[in-house]
Amino acid sequence: MITLVVWLVVVFLSVTEGIEKNWIQKLTALNAPLRIQPTSEYYNSYYYNVDRYSSASNYLSKTIGEKARSLISDPYDPDFDESLPPTVHRPDKNQDGTLLDPVKSLTKALNALGDSVPGLVFQDVEMSGALLRLDLYRQDRVNSSSEVRSQLTNVSFLASFPEKNPSLKDLILEPTEEDLNHLLFLSNRLEDERRQAVLQNATIVELETNSDLWRIPLDLIPDGSSFSVNAYQHRGDISHILIPTNGEAASKIEKRNGRIFFSGADGAEMPVDPEIPIFSHGKMTLTVDSSSDMSFDVRTNLQANTLVGKVGLEGLAVKNAAFALKKEGVSPLWPFLNEENVLVLPKTEKETGILIAKNFKENGVRIGDAGYLAYSAPSISGSKEVQLPVYVCGFYDPGIMAVGNKCVLVPSEVTQAINGSDSAFTLEKSEANQVFVWFPKIGEAKKVKEALLEKLQASGIDKYWKVETFQEYEFAKDLMQQFQSDKYLFAMVGILILLVACTNIISLLVLLVSDKKKEIGILRAMGAKKRSIASIFALSGAFLGVFSCLLGVFLAFLTMKNIDHLVGLLSLLQGHEAFNAQFFGNSLPHDISPKALLFATIVTPLLALVAGLFPAIKASRLKPVDTLRSE
DSSP, X not given: OHHHHHHHHHHHHHHHHHHXXXXXXXXXXXXXXXXXXXXXXXXXXXXXXXGGGOGGGTTOXXXXXXXXXXXXXXXXXXXXXXXXXXXXXXXXXXXXXXXXXXXXXXHHHHHHHHHHSTTOEEEEEEEEEEEEEEEEEEEOSSXXXXXXXXXXXXXXXXXXXXXXXXXXXXXXXXXXXXXXXXXXXXXXXSOHHHHHHHHHSEEEEEEEESSSEEEOOGGGSXXXXXXXXXXXXXXXXXXXXXXXXSSOOSEEEEEETTEEEEEOTTOOEEEXXXXXXXXXXXXXXXXXXXXXXXXXXXXXXXXXXXXXXXXXXXXXXEEEEEEOOXXXXXXXXXXEEOTTSOEEOXXXXXXXXXXXXXXXXXXXXXXXXXXXXXXXXXXXXXXXXXXXXXXXXXXXOOOSOTTTTOEEEEOHHHHHHHHHXXXXXXXXXXXXXXXXXXXXXXXXXXXXXXXXXXXXXXXXXXXXXXXXXGGGOTTTHHHHHHHHHXXXXXXXXXXXXXXXXXXXXXXXXXXXXXXXXXXXXXXXXTTOOHHHHHHHHHHHHHHHHHHHHHHHHHHHHHHXXXXXXXXXXXXXXXXXXXXXXXXXXXXXXXXXXXXXXXXXXXXXXXXXXXXXXXXXXXXXXXXXXXXXXXX
């Protein structure tokens, strides 16, 4: 009974804690474990509002990032710019009379905090919104020589690309062979630079035939080779020849001196017109030795013959490829690492690369699909629609975000342009521009927050900024509290069930005491102390608890290592996925929680020891004379 309870408690606590860790990791991967939002004091301050009345700022409000990079804190020139309206408050100043700069002071505080928090990085992130429209060109499944066009339209949130995010590279899905095949299909539509980038930054290892029939170029067939074939005739003449990849056929062909000769079942031989197509019948894989533009040097085996030569992509697709993420020569069409080892989005002369959530990939979008972002901007006649050409350069895992899967990662100049216009899609100012702070030890978020607040208070800028840890995010706070409640609930239920299970020890030891009365009487008559007698039965209870605990932990270890099989069985019985991948991830946690292990190894022997005390006390109170007389 105790073994069963320990097993269940350790498994439940481990799974719960593992899910919480995965969920927190997804939550903080893009949102960061700590974020800093401007308050209404910031947006009402002279420091922020003066940009709209200053020619040096082009009469536009600046983002936090622009403020941080600005060389001067006060761009206003009273001798040149118009007079300030009374709604612009008087400027806050430092003790030396200079303008108080909340952004530069915040940057200084974060840099100082980085000295005591290893791995701390920060970046301002801007949010906006626009209409995303993509043109989807696909190969016609019926007629491979034609294409089908459709459109995808989606109102999307836009977030500036957080290149300083240390988790960003892990969130971005690497290009796949399916994406590469799509880029090769679109090669005729690509600019020369982009077409060149496809093959320069992707090493194709293997090709495969698209269907069971592939027309073999005659140059691939070496002289002296022979094949078993099936020949098909039309009006008495051979129309085409099939070479089966597996099995034998009635006829044969042989290549001699560059020509193909056919031998039928009767043994008669005749030359084959070079225009007659020869097809392989069955799937084939071709190993690529090198490539040049859209032609490939390949080798493969067919009926014990080695075919070597140059082929194009007609009838073939990429089966296996490797993708470069470093910038070498022409920039890849997907995110790459620049010379400073910073992940950046690609950009061509006409289009900007964007990252969209992975659910779009699951719905058929591919790298290379192009379109535009549409937003409204002021014009002489009122407003006009601005279309910014973009293309999909990759997909990312959005994890847990307040805006869900509709967030597109774009270069910062895109969000700045949209927020600087009179776009119909607007966000609350505090949500549109924030500072995200990342650091390795997420569990120390509260300590980092307190240390930062102390520095902000010392600089006199704490009223301008709202600092929140991931536990305080509005869209995640309730769920975080629920995780804590679930863990406490499981622990309390575990203790209660262990208490019930430990009553079995009391019953067992009481029976043992009754059975061993004679032995107890003899020991007492020989001078054994009550404490010694009590210790024997108390330690027996503790030993039972320890043994049951170890056995339960061992079973829990086996369960956690094979939990995917159990989940698969549960999914099969239910007829659908047992756990939602969006929330629980692709698989449940496999590791035993140290906290659950500590809980089981301390509480179980302790409760077993307490349970053993009751029979032990009863045994120690037995009188030797009465015990021996009764025997």
